[in-house]
Amino acid sequence: MKRCDCNPLNDYLFxxxxxxxxxxxxxxxxxxxxxxxxxxxxxxxxxxxxRELDPVFEDDKLSRLDLFGIANxxxxxxxxxxxxxxxxxxxxxxxxxxxxxxxxxxxxxxxELNRAITINLLNFSMLPQKQTHTMYGLYDLxxxxxxTEDLEIHFIEIPNFKVKSVKxxxxxxxxxxxxxxxxxxxxxxxxxxxxxAIREAMDAEYxxxxxxxERWQYEQREKAMRDYIxxxxxxxxxxxxxxxxxxxxxxxxxxxxxxxxxxxxxxxxxxxxxTSLQNIKSLMKNMNLSDVxxxxxxxxxxxxxxxxxxxxHS
Numbered sequence: 001m002k003r004c005d006c007n008p009l010n011d012y013l014f015x016x017x018x019x020x021x022x023x024x025x026x027x028x029x030x031x032x033x034x035x036x037x038x039x040x041x042x043x044x045x046x047x048x049x050x051r052e053l054d055p056v057f058e059d060d061k062l063s064r065l066d067l068f069g070i071a072n073x074x075x076x077x078x079x080x081x082x083x084x085x086x087x088x089x090x091x092x093x094x095x096x097x098x099x100x101x102x103x104x105x106x107x108x109x110x111x112e113l114n115r116a117i118t119i120n121l122l123n124f125s126m127l128p129q130k131q132t133h134t135m136y137g138l139y140d141l142x143x144x145x146x147x148t149e150d151l152e153i154h155f156i157e158i159p160n161f162k163v164k165s166v167k168x169x170x171x172x173x174x175x176x177x178x179x180x181x182x183x184x185x186x187x188x189x190x191x192x193x194x195x196x197a198i199r200e201a202m203d204a205e206y207x208x209x210x211x212x213x214e215r216w217q218y219e220q221r222e223k224a225m226r227d228y229i230x231x232x233x234x235x236x237x238x239x240x241x242x243x244x245x246x247x248x249x250x251x252x253x254x255x256x257x258x259x260x261x262x263x264x265x266x267x268x269x270x271x272x273x274x275t276s277l278q279n280i281k282s283l284m285k286n287m288n289l290s291d292v293x294x295x296x297x298x299x300x301x302x303x304x305x306x307x308x309x310x311x312x313h314s
Contacts, residue, residue, distance in 0.1 A: 003181070003185070004202070009081050009123055011081075013205065016208045017204045017208070018030065018079065019067050024046055026201050029197035029198075030197070031077060033172040034172055036172070046077070049069060049070060065081035066078060066080055075114060075115045076103065076115070077119070078116075080093070080096070082122050084229065086289075086296070089122075096118065100118070101116040116151065117152040117154070118153045118154065121156050125157050127155060132160040132173070134155045136151075138151050163183065166183075166187055167190075174195050178191065188202075276298065279298055280294045283298070292305065295309075
């Protein structure tokens with residue numbers, strides 16, 4: 001089976017497949033796989049809420065997709081797709097989880113709070129664990145006792161997926177294989193045959209890509225992401241280039257008194273530091289980022305980040 005050449009994590013395509021009432025069976029199958037529910041415990045319905053959790057961070061508007069629904073058992077479930085690692089993902093997801101859990105109205109009892117589940121589909125590796133799926137909850141560190149099941153935060157790191165025989169894949173692994181797009185045509189056919197919901201998701205891809213309007217939106221989104229990533233890389237390269245040029249000039253001037261070799265080296269370093277500081281400040285201002293987030297985007301080594309933080313906060 002030759003699969004449609006598309007990115008299932010694209011905003012428009014993902015919502016077309018997983019966020020439509022007529023295809024909620026696909027979504028429920030995916031959710032039950034993530035939550036490891038079967039039999040009588042399976043979620044059997046979900047009501048999509050036509051709203052998104054408003055992005056607080058400026059960069060979330062481009063890098064973060066949000067799909068929210070309330071399941072038949074009252075669970076509030078938020079599926080988030082993160083395409084770019086902008087750091088502090090742990091705090092971001094906890095913040096958005098808290099907004100989702102905060103659903104009481106004046107006069108309501110705490111007992112009326114429902115379980116809130118966040119499922120993060122990441123297009124990058126982030127956690128120290130090597131497995132593809134990780135679930136976090138509230139546990140006592142010594143006894144391992146779980147305080148409440150109201151908090152569940154799942155991370156699915158798609159790049160961590162290792163291709164193996166479809167017959168060996170467990171239920172959730174089959175979905176991760178679908179999102180990874182790493183399978184060849186023969187493996188894709190086997191995957192589609194192994195799970196009806198995945199076959200339906202692939203069929204929906206074809207329907208989506210045949211619609212000129214949907215495909216145009218899809219392509220514009222893909223282009224925006226490519227431009228964004230390319231722009232950040234170019235920004236860093238240009239900053240380093242400018243810093244080196246300024247540093248050489250400054251170094252030459254200092255070299256008249258201190259020695260050419262020593263002056264150039266010191267000047268280059270000062271130029272790089274000055275340009276890096278300017279880039280950090282620009283990111284903090286224009287994208288509403290913290291200094292740490294800005295330095296991570298600029299790929300400034302961890303060993304040097306404290307130096308810049310001290311300067312910025314002095």
